[in-house]
Amino acid sequence: MAEGGTTLEYTPTWVVALVCSVIVIISLAVERFLHYIGKVLKKNNQKPLFEALQKIKEELMLLGFISLLLTVFQGMIAKICISEELASKWLPCDKKEHKAATKSTAHFESFFSSFTSHHGAGRRLLAESSASNC
Incomplete structure (x- = not known):
């Protein structure tokens, strides 16, 4: 068992679904917010800022992909042994x-x-x- 709680195996399904839903909703909200900022930047002819925003979106996508790969292959990575x-x-x-x-x-x-202070620290x-x- 995990420290101070139950493992995912014993967690109610509705709790897992709720947590996943919140994560998806936050991700969609951030994506919509970035899309809206991009539209505003295009409308105001601020091409350099728009390009910077595009780079940020690319980096976030890459970070998410790397995180997904690490999650999927964490078991194999943990088995790598060195002397x-x-x-x-x-x-x-x-x-x-x-x-x-x-x-x-x-x-x-x-x-x-x-x-040193009066308290000895x-x-x-x-x-x-x-x-x-x-």
């Missing part, structure tokens, strides 16, 4: 960088420690927080 050695090389940062980043921010930490450096996330 642990290769996976460790593809990490955004490695342990060497983490140690270097921690060492380089140490002098700033001591400087900013004098600015001090400032965090951006470099420190990004290094600790890796």
Whole structure:
């Protein structure tokens, strides 16, 4: 079961149909809105803006198609396996960088420690927080 709720398998059909209907209605409304804006731009002879709108519509269509492909093939994508050695090389940062980043921010930490508030919560450096996330 899903965390804090039921799975799609146990969700009533009318709820699924309602959610899908809302998504379709929103999509149609956005499409009509973009079409209306295109008509207004054509009427006012604003060709560059109309062409920009056309590009936006193309990008949205491409994004939707990519999303559909990812949804359809998500099972096959999830089954792709790579070796642990290769996976460790593809990490955004490695342990060497983490140690270097921690060492380089140490002098700033001591400087900013004098600015801690009365509640004991001090400032965090951006470099420190990004290094600790890796």
